[in-house]
Amino acid sequence: MGRLGRVVLLAGPLLWVIGANIAPLIEMARISLLDTYPAPPGHPARYSLDSYAAFLTSPIYRGAFFHSLVLAAAITVLALLVTYPLAYLIAIRTKPRRRARRLLLLIVPFWTSEIVRAFAIMLLLANRGAVNATIHWLGVVNAPLPLLYNQFSVGFGMLYAALLAMLLPVYAALERLPPDVLNAAASAGAGPWSRLVRVTLPLTRDGIAAGCALVFLTSLGAFAVPTLLGGAGTTLFSMTIGSMFASSAGRWPLGAAFGLIMLGSGLGVVGLIMRMARRHEIAPG
Amino acid sequence: MTREPVASGHIPVTRRAVLRTAATLGLAAPAVLRTHRGDAAGVLSVTAYDGFIPPALKQQFEADTGIQVRVRLASSQAPELNLLVAEQPNPLTDICTVTGNRIHQFFDAQVIEPLDTKRLKNWSRINPLYTETDWIVVDGATMAVPLLLGAEVLIYNTKQVTPVPDSWGAMFDPRYKRRTAYVIEDFLQCTMLYQGADGTFAAYIDTPEVAQRAVNAARDLLIRNKGNVLKFYEDGAVLQQLLVNEDVVLAQAYAGAPAKLIMDGQPIRFVIPNEGSISFVYNFAVVKNAPNRDNAYRFLDALLGYKDIGDVITRSAGYASTFIGAGMTLTELERQAFLLTPDQLKRIKFASY
Numbered sequence: 001m002g003r004l005g006r007v008v009l010l011a012g013p014l015l016w017v018i019g020a021n022i023a024p025l026i027e028m029a030r031i032s033l034l035d036t037y038p039a040p041p042g043h044p045a046r047y048s049l050d051s052y053a054a055f056l057t058s059p060i061y062r063g064a065f066f067h068s069l070v071l072a073a074a075i076t077v078l079a080l081l082v083t084y085p086l087a088y089l090i091a092i093r094t095k096p097r098r099r100a101r102r103l104l105l106l107i108v109p110f111w112t113s114e115i116v117r118a119f120a121i122m123l124l125l126a127n128r129g130a131v132n133a134t135i136h137w138l139g140v141v142n143a144p145l146p147l148l149y150n151q152f153s154v155g156f157g158m159l160y161a162a163l164l165a166m167l168l169p170v171y172a173a174l175e176r177l178p179p180d181v182l183n184a185a186a187s188a189g190a191g192p193w194s195r196l197v198r199v200t201l202p203l204t205r206d207g208i209a210a211g212c213a214l215v216f217l218t219s220l221g222a223f224a225v226p227t228l229l230g231g232a233g234t235t236l237f238s239m240t241i242g243s244m245f246a247s248s249a250g251r252w253p254l255g256a257a258f259g260l261i262m263l264g265s266g267l268g269v270v271g272l273i274m275r276m277a278r279r280h281e282i283a284p285g
Numbered sequence: 286m287t288r289e290p291v292a293s294g295h296i297p298v299t300r301r302a303v304l305r306t307a308a309t310l311g312l313a314a315p316a317v318l319r320t321h322r323g324d325a326a327g328v329l330s331v332t333a334y335d336g337f338i339p340p341a342l343k344q345q346f347e348a349d350t351g352i353q354v355r356v357r358l359a360s361s362q363a364p365e366l367n368l369l370v371a372e373q374p375n376p377l378t379d380i381c382t383v384t385g386n387r388i389h390q391f392f393d394a395q396v397i398e399p400l401d402t403k404r405l406k407n408w409s410r411i412n413p414l415y416t417e418t419d420w421i422v423v424d425g426a427t428m429a430v431p432l433l434l435g436a437e438v439l440i441y442n443t444k445q446v447t448p449v450p451d452s453w454g455a456m457f458d459p460r461y462k463r464r465t466a467y468v469i470e471d472f473l474q475c476t477m478l479y480q481g482a483d484g485t486f487a488a489y490i491d492t493p494e495v496a497q498r499a500v501n502a503a504r505d506l507l508i509r510n511k512g513n514v515l516k517f518y519e520d521g522a523v524l525q526q527l528l529v530n531e532d533v534v535l536a537q538a539y540a541g542a543p544a545k546l547i548m549d550g551q552p553i554r555f556v557i558p559n560e561g562s563i564s565f566v567y568n569f570a571v572v573k574n575a576p577n578r579d580n581a582y583r584f585l586d587a588l589l590g591y592k593d594i595g596d597v598i599t600r601s602a603g604y605a606s607t608f609i610g611a612g613m614t615l616t617e618l619e620r621q622a623f624l625l626t627p628d629q630l631k632r633i634k635f636a637s638y
Binding site for chain 1: 361363364367370371395463511514515516517519523526529530531532
């Protein structure tokens with residue numbers, strides 16, 4: 001391929017990255033430094049750091065921020081705990097010709113939109129939903145259990161939404177695991193637990209790290225699920241940011257600043273995850 | 286180095302060809318984009334809430350005039366205003382939806398322009414109660430076409446809430462712990478009415494410190510009673526879900542939200558509490574610098590002249606309409622679902638900032 005061909009080939013992706021990823025971030029950073037946006041005609045905005053100061057000085061905003069961080073971390077851990085055995089079952093314990101079919105069964109629900117799935121969870125957990133109707137019919141409870149519009153429903157919905165992002169990288173890592181390695185460990189006398197902890201987990205570390213990074217970032221920025229399934233006491237930072245952009249009182253700078261703070265902290269945590277994964281990497285040879 | 290054009294059927298990829306194509310696309314782009322802005326003679330773009338343009342009206346207007354009506358859905362005023370401000374001075378829409386309490390804000394933001402009512406021969410079909418009022422006039426000019434009447438109402442489940450509530454205070458009743466829902470900004474104003482303050486803020490134009498005290502008092506009451514709230518909702522569909530599943534039994538909402546549930550036979554009704562309620566009118570306004578201004582006026586006049594428009598638009602949008610003689614063709618159940626009784630109408634206060 002000639003030089004021009006390479007340029008043409010690279011131009012598309014490069015323009016995409018610049019136009020779709022970098023340019024909006026630069027615009028967001030610019031807006032975060034304004035005192036109002038959109039500015040009405042004839043009233044130009046001034047540059048200011050007030051939006052960043054508001055985050056540092058307001059416990060309400062900081063509370064929502066830390067709530068989001070803790071919840072995203074918890075969802076990441078739970079997603080790994082739920083997904084890893086499933087992925088292991090399909091990638092290691094299932095015959096190769098059946099793997100694709102079983103993986104497909106797990107993926108199919110994610111073909112619908114996030115909103116539809118959130119409404120489906122509502123139908124499941126509502127006062128007159130399937131779960132309450134069933135346990136009431138069984139005579140377990142007289143009054144419906146409060147399953148919806150609380151931390152439980154938000155956690156449940158976010159965990160469900162995050163499973164695919166964890167499943168695929170972990171499954172890919174497990175499928176790449178050479179069967180001979182596990183057989184060798186078993187021949188050497190390693191029991192199932194020992195094989196899992198000393199062989200399987202370390203060798204699938206890359207997949208785990210990638211899955212954790214994806215789940216953490218998507219959970220930190222989750223908006224639709226917590227908005228639909230959350231209640232009066234479950235406000236997340238993403239919802240706070242969303243409310244800034246939905247306001248007509250010139251609060252976009254606040255939303256932009258908070259969005260960048262969330263992005264920065266999310267990337268920081270992902271950096272830590274990747275660093276931890278690399279630190280324990282097995283040296284080649 | 287020069288490259289020979291390929292002799293076969295393939296298109297030769299040369300530096301010059303790439304540059305020429307890029308330049309052509311660059312030159313053509315404004316024309317293409319201009320078309321998408323709805324600049325063609327036969328196009329009209331309307332930013333409206335769901336149901337505000339009855340499908341039958343749209344169909345007939347398009348058939349009669351050949352003008353294609355493109356509807357851009359809006360769901361609340363703030364994002365709509367942000368979008369309109371961002372699009373100026375080259376808006377992508379010709380008509381926008383503006384509530385009566387926001388007309389001054391939209392005008393100050395320079396996104397709507399005064400209405401030339403002389404171009405609307407059916408203007409007189411609107412009840413003068415809504416056309417001869419102060420909130421629709423800015424600097425002596427009428428700004429919009431009033432269409433539908435929205436009011437904050439207290440919705441209740443007839444099986445689970447007894448007796449029928451007659452005060453916003455029912456929302457703070459400990460019997461309904463985690464069984465209520467509201468939109469924070471809207472219910473704050475209702476709470477101000479409950480506390481004897483002016484939820485429309487009209488009384489505080491010259492006394493912002495008094496307004497601040499009233500807001501703080503309402504805010505504190507809401508915070509003290511936060512335990513009663515299951516959900517702060519934003520979307521009418523979510524509220525309907527909450528009511529159908531009996532997750533909540535009391536809620537503040539706009540009058541249109543419970544209409545569908547009442548029509549579906551759900552045990553849902555609404556009241557205007559004794560303390561009163563905030564009301565406003567949904568209007569259509571012509572967007573400043575509208576690319577299809579003439580089409581906008583043709584559409585507005587066709588809307589005003591459409592047969593039984595008052596009831597047609599009420600059925601479509603779920604709100605009482607502003608037209609003279611509206612309600613004549615509605616059934617009894619539709620009246621319960623969509624209309625306010627004369628007693629209820631007496632208790633509403635129009636918001637105007």
